[in-house]
Amino acid sequence: MKGNNKATLLTLAEKCKNILASNWLGHLNTIKSDAKGSKENIYTSKVKYILKRGKPYIWVPEHELHNVNTIIDERSSFSVASPYPGPLGKLLRSVNKFPARVALTGDVVTLKDKKAQSVAESLKEVMLSEEKTVKEFSYTVSGVLSSSNQFSTSRSENLKELIDGVENSCMFVDGNGGTHEVDFEDIEKCKADLLAPYSAKLIDGINRSEARRRGLILFCFIYLNVNARDAYMLSLDRKGFDVLGKVRSNTTKDEVDEYQWKQYRFTFKEEAGDVESFCRQLVQMEEEAVKKVSSYSGLG
Numbered sequence: 001m002k003g004n005n006k007a008t009l010l011t012l013a014e015k016c017k018n019i020l021a022s023n024w025l026g027h028l029n030t031i032k033s034d035a036k037g038s039k040e041n042i043y044t045s046k047v048k049y050i051l052k053r054g055k056p057y058i059w060v061p062e063h064e065l066h067n068v069n070t071i072i073d074e075r076s077s078f079s080v081a082s083p084y085p086g087p088l089g090k091l092l093r094s095v096n097k098f099p100a101r102v103a104l105t106g107d108v109v110t111l112k113d114k115k116a117q118s119v120a121e122s123l124k125e126v127m128l129s130e131e132k133t134v135k136e137f138s139y140t141v142s143g144v145l146s147s148s149n150q151f152s153t154s155r156s157e158n159l160k161e162l163i164d165g166v167e168n169s170c171m172f173v174d175g176n177g178g179t180h181e182v183d184f185e186d187i188e189k190c191k192a193d194l195l196a197p198y199s200a201k202l203i204d205g206i207n208r209s210e211a212r213r214r215g216l217i218l219f220c221f222i223y224l225n226v227n228a229r230d231a232y233m234l235s236l237d238r239k240g241f242d243v244l245g246k247v248r249s250n251t252t253k254d255e256v257d258e259y260q261w262k263q264y265r266f267t268f269k270e271e272a273g274d275v276e277s278f279c280r281q282l283v284q285m286e287e288e289a290v291k292k293v294s295s296y297s298g299l300g
Contacts, residue, residue, distance in 0.1 A: 010237055012172045013186035014193075016102045018237055019082045020051045021192035022199040024159050026080040028058060030108065032065070033072035043069060048159060049080075050123050054188035056080075056104065057111070057119045066108070074107040082235050083200035086149055087207045091232055091244065095261045100235065103171040103179075123159060130197055133275075141279045144212070145198075148205035175234075175263065193238045194274045202278065206233045215282075218289040220245045224264055236278065240267040 010018070025046055032041040043065050049058045056078060060066050070076065081101040084092055092099060111119065137145070170182045195202070206212040216231035220243065228245035235242045242265050249260040266285075272278035 010239060011186070011190070012180050012182045013190050015100065015237075016170060016172050016182050016187050017054065017190050017192045018196045018199075019100065019102050020056060020080055020187075021196035022083055023080050024048055024050065026056070026058075026078050028060070028066060028108075029077045029079070030066045030069040031073045031075060033069045049078075050119070050126065050159065051192070052119060052122050058108070060108075070108045070110075074109065076106065076108045078104045080104075083203060085200050085204040085207075088203060088232050088234065088244075091261070097244075097261070098173075098175060098177065100175050101173045103173055105169045105171075126197075127159065134198075138276055138279075140283055141275050144209075144279045144282070145201050145205040147208035147212075148201045148203075149208075154201065195236065195238055195272060195278055198275050199236055202236060202275070203233050206282075215286040215289065216243050217245070218293065219243065219266055219285060220247075220264060222289045222292050223266060223285075226262075226264065229259060234263060238268075238271045238273065238278075240265060242266075 025048055027044055028047045029042050029044045032043045045064060045066070047058050047060055047064075047066075049056045051057075058078065066076075079101055082099040084099045170184045170187060172180045172182050174180070206216075212233075213231055216233060217228050220226040220228040220231060226245060226247060228247050230246040232244045233241060234244045242263055244261050245264055246259050247262055249258055268281050270277075270281075272281055
């Protein structure tokens, strides 16, 4: 279940594409402007977006200062984080850890009416497709998702209001703050995982379920020989998933430093091409782990 060769890991371009496809909210940064021109001060706010053919299309409300800023200076940057819903968000903040994220730089260009209408139609199609897929999920998938907060983790629900209402660069920022430059052409060429639009739901559903989290603790023990006191799903993709495990620290000078959170990677035996495959393999791993624990204890 573990491994670190290139065949078991996503490329940086694939990681970027999956993050962009799994979220719908990002931080847009533009240069503040006044009658005298740009002052090089940065204005930042959260905006919603969709991904179409590898490019983010951003919805900026009419009252936003970005609209004025980009008239004077179109330069901007856009940051999107890997989803961290519910309990995972609280955990990351408590240990001062940041989720992996993508940082894009370039120019903000206003779409013409015809192009804007095309993007809006694409959004409708995406939402209908996701809603249909959710309704057709099997019992196994529904069981994993049942614990998640349906509104806060549903991309379709969060994007409904959008229907009612120069040189580019890309940087992958890992959970430790390390930056890695990614060729934008590589992102456009690769395909996002079919899992990506549902990753927030899956992560939240698993982390809100005590039984699933106990399963993650078992994974750490059975597959990695790590004794974790607690565990949360951090991220997932077609090749596997990452877990934050609470393990005993090497330094035990006081009670505060007795435990620390460490990140662990679990790799599937075969790629999970869709949500059904991901949940099926997750359940299989749980069953396998329980059998191994039972055999160790002499109960199997």
